[in-house]
Amino acid sequence: MSLGALLRMWRRRALLTQEQLAERAGLNVRTVRRLENDGLLQPRTTSVLALAKALELDGAERATLNAVARGHPTDRPTTAPADPSVTGPRPWTIPRQLPADVAAPGVRERELAIVEDHATMPELNEVVVFVNGMAGMGKTVLAVHAAHRLAPRFPDGQLFVDLHGHAQATAPVEPGAALARILRTMGVPAKHIPWHPDDRAALYRSVLAGRRLLIVLDDAADEHQLQPLLPATPGCQVIVTSRHRLTCPGDVRILSLDTLPLAEAITLFTRTAGCDRDTPPDVLAEIVRRCGLLPLAIRIAAACLQAHPAWNAHHLLDRLAADRLTELTAGRQSVTAAFDRSYERLPTDQQEAYRLLGSALHPAFDLDTATALLNTTTTQAIRLLDHLLNAHLLQEPAPGLYRLHDLIHAHASALWPPDGVRASLQVRCHTALLT
Ligand SMILES: Nc1ncnc2c1ncn2[C@@H]1O[C@H](COP(=O)(O)OP(=O)(O)OP(=O)(O)O)[C@@H](O)[C@H]1O
Ligand SMILES: [Mg+2]
Structure with missing residues (x-):
């Protein structure tokens, strides 16, 4: 390998342009160009040393450079270029960074x-x-x-x-x-x-x-x-x-991504929980419905059942009827924590809108009801609703109609307001519905 080919290879490996290498080595860029084109076959020792330092060559590479610079060409490059036609730097490692694949067959x-x-x-x-x-x-x-x-x-x-x-x-x-x-x-x-x-x-x-x-x-x-x-x-x-x-x-x-179709939700639940075969399908359907057909909630409910050998599916269903958000916690995973992180990222006006919408008795409402609940103008209400839609804290099943996912509704209504304020908000909401 010639001196020029070696220098070019090492420079590309170091992700340097000819100008950057020249600057780093304290050389003129024309010198670097001539060296790489094999137009300067016997460079000064000081230049060779400066280049070795700038290119961060190791001991063996320095020895090769010195030998070639003294006119002893080598066919043993210390680091072979992966592809001589390459025009840019090659990675030294091929990344394989994907985490484990935990997707259940038959889901999504x-x-x-x-x-x-x-x-x-x-x-x-x-x-x-x-x-x-x-x-x-x-x-x-x-x-x-x-x-x-x-x-x-x-x-x-x-x-x-x-x-x-x-x-x-x-x-x-x-x-x-x-x-x-x-x-x-x-x-x-x-x-x-x-x-x-x-x-x-x-x-x-x-x-x-x-x-x-x-x-x-x-x-x-x-x-x-x-x-x-x-x-x-x-x-x-x-x-x-x-x-x-x-x-x-x-x-x-x-x-x-929307919530899972019922059949997929049941597949996800049974694969994780390992339910016995005689669990009635309507019980399974009701469990996943109470999980809002949300994969995270379904996996947590299944994990809870698995962790309590004394429970059966009926028992889990009863527990989910009582207080879903409290039940939907397993180890470090919890539905509430996942929603909290979305809520905490909102600016304060959107946080307040989220809490106020949560105070509605029904998770579905139209623009007029939302405007009354938020106690603002229609324009401002639309702006706030749009932000919540963008954050996937609100759904819009049809133009002008809004809906909080069941579990989001439970989460938002638990945040605030206190009972007295809640009652007055509900009056406001009902008045809007009646008018
Ligand atoms: N296709 C699937 N197969 C099996 N389990 C699933 C599947 N999709 C989701 N889950 C379960 O639901 C949980 C939540 O899924 P995931 O972390 O992908 O949600 P996400 O939408 O990325 O949530 P976040 O917005 O918090 O990042 C997973 O830990 C997993 O247990
Ligand atoms: Mg995620």
Whole structure:
């Protein structure tokens, strides 16, 4: 291997441009160019030393460089380039970061097919599938399951980045920090990661260019966090999950997860709880209905049954009739905690609107009722309702009609207001309904 080929290989490995290497080594950029083009065959010893230092060569690599620079070409590169035609840096490790696949067979198969079809249609330019939905709907489980199925199509690896949009006691990850972590994973030495977030994002896009990577960005908080993490070139597929309806630039396939159909909900429950075969179907149906057909709640209810060998399905059903939110807790998982994290992320005016809507006797209401409950103008009520819709704390089954999911209704009404205020709000709500 010639001196020029070696230097070029090491420079690319260090993710440096010719200008950056020249600056780092204290050399003129023309010297670096001439060296790489084998137009300067016997460089000064000081230049060779400076280059070795700037390129962070190890002992064996320095010996090779010295030998070649003294006119002894080598055919033993100390670090072989993976592909001589490569125009950018290669990762030193192929990331395989997907968490375990815990999806139950027979659950969310339709949604899985949508993600898979999307990712396997080469004529599509959309590189992003955006899975959104209420807390505990199964967004992460679906994204991870789909990613495992798609992994063989992405030979350059699979990244999984938890953006902690709604994590307990952890603020959402800063985009710059997420970029730094990904770059390190891709083999970029910490000292070569630029300080400025824009430069990090640019380096990230360079590293991804020409590669086939599958990237799962889980639990995104907002567009500001997400934007720099989206690749600019096709070839990479991204699956984003979020509790919010975010606006992603470019062509994006949006998949909003709803509650499970009854049959799938029962499948999920029985697979987890391992119910005996003679449990009446109507009892199973009632249990999953009381879980609001929400996967998180169903899994927790099933785990509770499993953890108490003395219980049977009837007993679980009775307990869920009494106080669902208190019952739906298993170990560190709880429906209330999951909803709390959505609520805590809201600005105060939306928090108040959420509590006020929770005070309605019925979980379904129209715009006039909502306006009366919120005690505001129609315009302001629409604005608040839109925010809650975007956060998946509210549903809109038909234009102008709103609905709180059963468990959300229970959660919101437990937060506030005290009984006296609640009564007056209910009067306000009923008056609105009558008029
Ligand atoms: N397809 C599925 N198969 C088996 N279990 C599932 C499935 N979907 C969801 N679950 C169960 O529901 C729980 C919640 O799912 P998941 O964490 O994917 O929800 P999420 O929508 O990502 O919630 P969050 O908004 O809190 O991130 C999981 O821990 C799992 O137990
Ligand atoms: Mg999730």
